[in-house]
Amino acid sequence: MIDFKLDPKAGVPFYRQIIDQIKYGIATGNLKVGEQLPTVRSLAVELKVNLNTVSKAYKELEIQNILETQLGSGTFIGNIEVKVSPKEKKEKLQGICREFLTIASSYGFSLNDMIAELNTMQSKTNQ
Amino acid sequence: MIDFKLDPKAGVPFYRQIIDQIKYGIATGNLKVGEQLPTVRSLAVELKVNLNTVSKAYKELEIQNILETQLGSGTFIGNIEVKVSPKEKKEKLQGICREFLTIASSYGFSLNDMIAELNTMQSKTNQ
């Protein structure tokens, strides 16, 4: 299972963010074949969006055979290889980090500040 | 000056992409206070979008005091002052870092991935 998170500041439509996170979840192995996803209603509540928005994301992924839905039971990860190219991955990470830097910079923080803080966070997780 | 590029596949509105690139340019130092931006019409031609789209981006940045416009001459990078009390600084940086770690995690990226990318970004700014 993955922790869904919507970023309202990203400018990316919500249903697109949901689609991307599921795709990346499968590609990175955090979501496995046959695994059940949250129900459209529960995820809608969790993310505080309309159920149509979640439904739209699931539906589009079903068309791509990435998800399989069983009416009455739920939505599951399909048996298909989802490959996110290294280039795509890199661009996604870049996009997140650029937004990160832009915001941090607007508060007067530098790249060094950010790296230092993340290193601190990391050393604490290793305890 | 920046090399503006629009990615139609990104799902991010064009005017948002323009805004993001200007903000990022300022954050990295590629755009400096007082520097003139392309005219609304020239950038619209370059990016193959309507002049209203560029105008919307510039207008929004002017509202945020990031740009200054002079009718008849052009649009320029404004002199933005950051005000965050030193007291709140540490907490602010932590909050920003936590939020972006959560976002990165939702796409399967780790703390190490982020640190690596930020280090890459830093090495490029030193060139």
Place this chain on the structure above:
DNA sequence: TATATTGTAATACAACAATATTACAATAAA
């Protein structure tokens, strides 16, 4: 001064995004 350039405003239009609401059919569970 006359002309071109600049940002801006206003209107109309089409497509998309997100919500709200209601309802239905298939499945699971009591």
Place this chain on the structure above:
DNA sequence: TTTATTGTAATATTGTTGTATTACAATATA
């Protein structure tokens, strides 16, 4: 069997995004 849960469908509504077009006022330039 009855009830609840599941995904789905349909409709309406609001706001956003992007284009197209015309026009205007301030500034710069010839």
